[in-house]
Amino acid sequence: MLKDAIVIGTGFGGITAAALLAKAGYDVLTLEAASELGGCASKFERSGYRFSAGATVGMGFEEGGMLKRLFEELDAPIPPMRKLDEIMNVYLPDRTVTYFSDKERWYKEVMDKFECDQDRIHAFFEEVFKVAEILQKFVEKRAIFPPATVSEFFVLLRSLDVKLLGLAPYLTQSLQDRLSKYGLTKNKPFMTFINGQLMDSVQTTAASSPSLLGYMALSIFHKGAFYVEGGLASIIHALAENYHTSGGEMRLRHKVVSIAKQGDVWTVMTKRGQVFRTKQVIMNAPVHNIFSLLEPELHIDLPLKEEKEKQKYAWGAFTLYIGADPSFLIPESSSIPFHQFISSYESPLSEGNQFLFSMSQEGDTKFAPIGKRSITISTHTNVDKWWDREKYDSRKEEYMERIIDSIDKRFPSFSSKIDIKMAGTPVTFKRYTQRADGKVGGYIPSGKYSLLKNYSPNSRVDGLWFCGDTVFPGAGSLGSSLSGWMVADAIKGKHPSYGM
Numbered sequence: 001m002l003k004d005a006i007v008i009g010t011g012f013g014g015i016t017a018a019a020l021l022a023k024a025g026y027d028v029l030t031l032e033a034a035s036e037l038g039g040c041a042s043k044f045e046r047s048g049y050r051f052s053a054g055a056t057v058g059m060g061f062e063e064g065g066m067l068k069r070l071f072e073e074l075d076a077p078i079p080p081m082r083k084l085d086e087i088m089n090v091y092l093p094d095r096t097v098t099y100f101s102d103k104e105r106w107y108k109e110v111m112d113k114f115e116c117d118q119d120r121i122h123a124f125f126e127e128v129f130k131v132a133e134i135l136q137k138f139v140e141k142r143a144i145f146p147p148a149t150v151s152e153f154f155v156l157l158r159s160l161d162v163k164l165l166g167l168a169p170y171l172t173q174s175l176q177d178r179l180s181k182y183g184l185t186k187n188k189p190f191m192t193f194i195n196g197q198l199m200d201s202v203q204t205t206a207a208s209s210p211s212l213l214g215y216m217a218l219s220i221f222h223k224g225a226f227y228v229e230g231g232l233a234s235i236i237h238a239l240a241e242n243y244h245t246s247g248g249e250m251r252l253r254h255k256v257v258s259i260a261k262q263g264d265v266w267t268v269m270t271k272r273g274q275v276f277r278t279k280q281v282i283m284n285a286p287v288h289n290i291f292s293l294l295e296p297e298l299h300i301d302l303p304l305k306e307e308k309e310k311q312k313y314a315w316g317a318f319t320l321y322i323g324a325d326p327s328f329l330i331p332e333s334s335s336i337p338f339h340q341f342i343s344s345y346e347s348p349l350s351e352g353n354q355f356l357f358s359m360s361q362e363g364d365t366k367f368a369p370i371g372k373r374s375i376t377i378s379t380h381t382n383v384d385k386w387w388d389r390e391k392y393d394s395r396k397e398e399y400m401e402r403i404i405d406s407i408d409k410r411f412p413s414f415s416s417k418i419d420i421k422m423a424g425t426p427v428t429f430k431r432y433t434q435r436a437d438g439k440v441g442g443y444i445p446s447g448k449y450s451l452l453k454n455y456s457p458n459s460r461v462d463g464l465w466f467c468g469d470t471v472f473p474g475a476g477s478l479g480s481s482l483s484g485w486m487v488a489d490a491i492k493g494k495h496p497s498y499g500m
Ligand SMILES: Cc1cc2nc3c(=O)[nH]c(=O)nc-3n(C[C@H](O)[C@H](O)[C@H](O)COP(=O)(O)OP(=O)(O)OC[C@H]3O[C@@H](n4cnc5c(N)ncnc54)[C@H](O)[C@@H]3O)c2cc1C
Pocket: 008, 009, 010, 011, 012, 013, 014, 031, 032, 033, 034, 037, 038, 039, 040, 041, 053, 054, 055, 056, 057, 058, 059, 254, 255, 256, 257, 284, 285, 286, 289, 317, 319, 378, 432, 433, 434, 435, 440, 441, 442, 467, 468, 469, 470, 475, 476, 477, 478, 480, 481
């Protein structure tokens, strides 16, 4: 039977596109290689605990937020979650900074914790919020960027307004350039704090981050960060449930191994040899995976080239999954789910020197039995070092020890309260999420102009679409989901700019 659309993958991008199309009455089949939904935002269960595989911080559910609007559009109930006032404790080598959602509390925290340049930091953040507000309005219009067709170009034009055009000078500046204008680049604690935040959102530090991308990232917590019961997998499952209710068909453990086109019809083949036919293919794996799937004759039409793609750098993740008794916590930190550790000002913010520690909250029995907590820890790592089989196990042990030592320094009884611990590496991510070489989190911005080098969700091969964190607007649950929404808009031939 000819399907209207086949979605390959159930990450945030794929499940968004699938749910929207099914809701609009399209006959959709979703094929997922893993036995779990969600890719980098998925979950797994061990010894009575549920662990988030990667992503943990919920965003976009504030009033008017992108994921809130998605759930409204789908008429789906939003999973239980809590908007956080105190989002994260950031442990710098000589101070702890609490990231408050409320701007006034945040400014007060800046005054308390950064003894130098307080007025400049305040002025810098005022600019961050002002610019991000304008950008947010543009992103919400869901114009495909860069435009691949004349109609996409006109949609983009219609999405531009005077305020947005006023941001043109920022296009030629990195975030470091802006920080330098505010005289902040020599303030080591503040720069380390900013770079730590950027690593977790933009995947790079201020020097390589386009200023506009950095501003969006630095403003996002003040819009709203959420603790989602059972983790971000609960959001994926809510979207999947809505998809089923709308009549969408889902097949887990169905890895797609080839995509070919005959006339206007695509054939999608799985590892088990099943062949499915469709008018539209939506690929939610990273764009660089396309070369191993798409028939070679069509490679020429793609805007990306295989050799260049292989060399493009992206981070891998080293993860630690820990089930523990929470008595190691000190009272002021027990109700904060997210903790960022930075051990040294001198070392790069990766490979265990910087990591995010996300902890389930008291009473969240989706994650852990009463009286226990599920913890997911992640640090950025260079993927290349994990493919040497001989060094693999010792390296894993070394990273595990380094991270647990850092936590013990902050919470002295931590290691004695651990019930269960497991590590994940780029090898694990490749196996469970199909990400080539274990590269996660989208591409690393390569400098001030990298916003202009984004890949479009439109592959330029008729009927083939991309969504997920390697295409515009980029990484994270919000960016990935938004690209899925853009693809659904395009297939439906409806765009918000047309007022439809
Ligand atoms: C450690 C870590 C921490 C993170 N923390 C956060 C966070 O706190 N907040 C946040 O918003 N974001 C976070 N992110 C980023 C976020 O998780 C990702 O950007 C986002 O989830 C990626 O979604 P995606 O749509 O690109 O799909 P992916 O997550 O890449 O999923 C793609 C899916 O497609 C399937 N697939 C691939 N190829 C095939 C095939 N051939 N056949 C069938 N199925 C296939 C895979 O199995 C997978 O399920 C984190 C990422 C990592 C790795």
